[in-house]
Amino acid sequence: xxxxxxxxxxxxxxxxxxxxxxxxxxxVAFFVSFFTTANASKRETIRLTRDMGFNLRIIPKNTNxxxxxxxxxxxxxxxxxxxxxxxxxxxxxxxxxTATLQKQIMWQNKRVILIGIASExxxxxxxxxxxxxxxxxxxxxxxxxxxxxLALKNNQEVIILGKSFKIEKCLSETGSNDDIRIYAQLSDxxxxxxxxxxxxxxxALNCLCLVDExxxxxxxxxxxxxxxxxDAKVIxxxxxxxxxxxxxxxxxxxxxFIMPFIVxxxxxxxxxxxxxxxxxxxxxxxxxxxxxxxxxxxxxxxxGKAIIIGLIGAAFGFxxxxxxxxxxxxxxxxxxxxxxQPLYKLLIWSLVAAPLFxxxxxxxxxxxxxxxxxxxxxxxx
Amino acid sequence: xxxxxxxxKIFRTRHGEVKALAEINLxxxxxxxxxxxxPSGCGKSTLLLTIGGMLKATTxxxxxxxxxxxKIDERKRAKFRAENIGFVFQMFHLVPYLNVVENVLLPxxxxxxxxxxxxKAKELLKRLHLTERxxxxxxxxxxxxxxxxxxxxxxxIHPTIILADEPTxxxxxxxxxEVIGHLEEFHRDGGTVxxxxxxxxxxxxxxxIIHLRNGSISE
Numbered sequence: 001x002x003x004x005x006x007x008x009x010x011x012x013x014x015x016x017x018x019x020x021x022x023x024x025x026x027x028v029a030f031f032v033s034f035f036t037t038a039n040a041s042k043r044e045t046i047r048l049t050r051d052m053g054f055n056l057r058i059i060p061k062n063t064n065x066x067x068x069x070x071x072x073x074x075x076x077x078x079x080x081x082x083x084x085x086x087x088x089x090x091x092x093x094x095x096x097x098t099a100t101l102q103k104q105i106m107w108q109n110k111r112v113i114l115i116g117i118a119s120e121x122x123x124x125x126x127x128x129x130x131x132x133x134x135x136x137x138x139x140x141x142x143x144x145x146x147x148x149x150l151a152l153k154n155n156q157e158v159i160i161l162g163k164s165f166k167i168e169k170c171l172s173e174t175g176s177n178d179d180i181r182i183y184a185q186l187s188d189x190x191x192x193x194x195x196x197x198x199x200x201x202x203x204a205l206n207c208l209c210l211v212d213e214x215x216x217x218x219x220x221x222x223x224x225x226x227x228x229x230x231d232a233k234v235i236x237x238x239x240x241x242x243x244x245x246x247x248x249x250x251x252x253x254x255x256x257f258i259m260p261f262i263v264x265x266x267x268x269x270x271x272x273x274x275x276x277x278x279x280x281x282x283x284x285x286x287x288x289x290x291x292x293x294x295x296x297x298x299x300x301x302x303x304g305k306a307i308i309i310g311l312i313g314a315a316f317g318f319x320x321x322x323x324x325x326x327x328x329x330x331x332x333x334x335x336x337x338x339x340x341q342p343l344y345k346l347l348i349w350s351l352v353a354a355p356l357f358x359x360x361x362x363x364x365x366x367x368x369x370x371x372x373x374x375x376x377x378x379x380x381x
Numbered sequence: 382x383x384x385x386x387x388x389x390k391i392f393r394t395r396h397g398e399v400k401a402l403a404e405i406n407l408x409x410x411x412x413x414x415x416x417x418x419x420p421s422g423c424g425k426s427t428l429l430l431t432i433g434g435m436l437k438a439t440t441x442x443x444x445x446x447x448x449x450x451x452k453i454d455e456r457k458r459a460k461f462r463a464e465n466i467g468f469v470f471q472m473f474h475l476v477p478y479l480n481v482v483e484n485v486l487l488p489x490x491x492x493x494x495x496x497x498x499x500x501k502a503k504e505l506l507k508r509l510h511l512t513e514r515x516x517x518x519x520x521x522x523x524x525x526x527x528x529x530x531x532x533x534x535x536x537x538i539h540p541t542i543i544l545a546d547e548p549t550x551x552x553x554x555x556x557x558x559e560v561i562g563h564l565e566e567f568h569r570d571g572g573t574v575x576x577x578x579x580x581x582x583x584x585x586x587x588x589x590i591i592h593l594r595n596g597s598i599s600e
Contacts, residue, residue: 001489001490002490004483005476005479005490008478008479008483009478011478012477012478013478283472283474284474284476284477286474287468287470287474287476287487288476288487289435289459290433290435290462290468290474291462291463291468291487291488291490291491291534292459292460292462292463292464292488292491292492293459293490293491294455294456294459294491295455295456297490297491373436374435375427375430375435375436378426378430378435378470378474378546
């Protein structure tokens, strides 16, 4: 009977229902569009950062920087064990971590860069796709230019500094000095160069550990690193990724600032509409009371209506929110449209939160409906 | 059937206290048709709502069917009202978004009674000459038809008592006679009727006429 009364009343007082529904749809659509776009922005920032390569390079402290920037790697070395120290230090945040040893050598009458790469280390419990090659022992990856000039093929056996290697893959063109590199496992390269236990660079990604606006994250990182790795120094690629991350954080701040106002405004609107509904139905409530309807049943009429509005509003709000994110997100938030994808967990959240929100907004009017004296309305004739 | 013992009702307003009922003593027997007459604002509606368990008396006892209705909690009182008392109001108070059958069956939402079904409602509407209006909403009906639908809503629970507040106040004489006639029919079947009115339309059927003035009664 209660559900029937709710549905019939909704059909009878369409304007009140439509306005309440619009309020819920607006609130949910705003939340969904903002959250979806912010999430897309976050994912794009992560992808952008990854695509740009490692953004933190830890090299031996006494590296000659002129030579470093000319050759692309340090001519000095540091202990391989530094990687473990870096990992053990809890204050560093990183996503991918790898140690390398690079040296320029002559091979088959060509000047090449031999690079040994250790397996990537990840913070415990996290699984991420590898940033570089997973190289098996006694295998090598050959840069494009090198492979082309020496007519090397996949699975071919080659001798490098007296040791046999199978070519796992000849790489495609990159347009950088990567095209004259030979990639092999770190331990193999250390052995070839008689540099066991030595490396000349630790690379890390996603040290975007942004601190307060007034603090320089690199300075803080350097201070921390000096304590752990005294013979190393750090270089950071200050890239647009940082700017993107700052932009995203700023969006989050705006969101945190605006959302309470939005919630409050729509809560007041829904509450006001519910209050109007109660006023309009005073005599109906009185009659229902006279017919023996108790407080719970009267409350169900109003809260049930609010919940129905919340459920319908959540579904439409989710669809419209995603539509808004796709239509306006790329322009407003400077994010690629294809990164904007519906977050279906938001639909579930909306279906739970919106009815709850609508019921809370209608709570005070419902209490007024329950507590108003039916005799007073029935005597008003 | 209905006993009022030293019942008074005082409303507290911004302009001070208003005594709507002044230490009223009243006894209405089972099967009696009582008319309470008095001018507007004399406390007639207050008296009726107090008897109906809708308005708690400030002092005194209200006993209906041997139940001190304001000594029981609100939930039990609502149940008692749903099972025993039929209300008819001057303004009809049908629910505007329900059709006549649905309005008549409204008490089914509170009373567990299998006989409260659509066929029973339609049978009752036939008796009240409303068969043609079964699926009409109140806005599509005349005042007389609406009031008869309200009487059907009151009758469907088989109440022991009907409390009618100015039931003919908004009706033309022809419809007023018909409505009073239906109340008389209920009375003839053994029901108790209390009608409060400022007119004399119901006098011819009344076993007793009580006059209410300034919250006090005289017979």
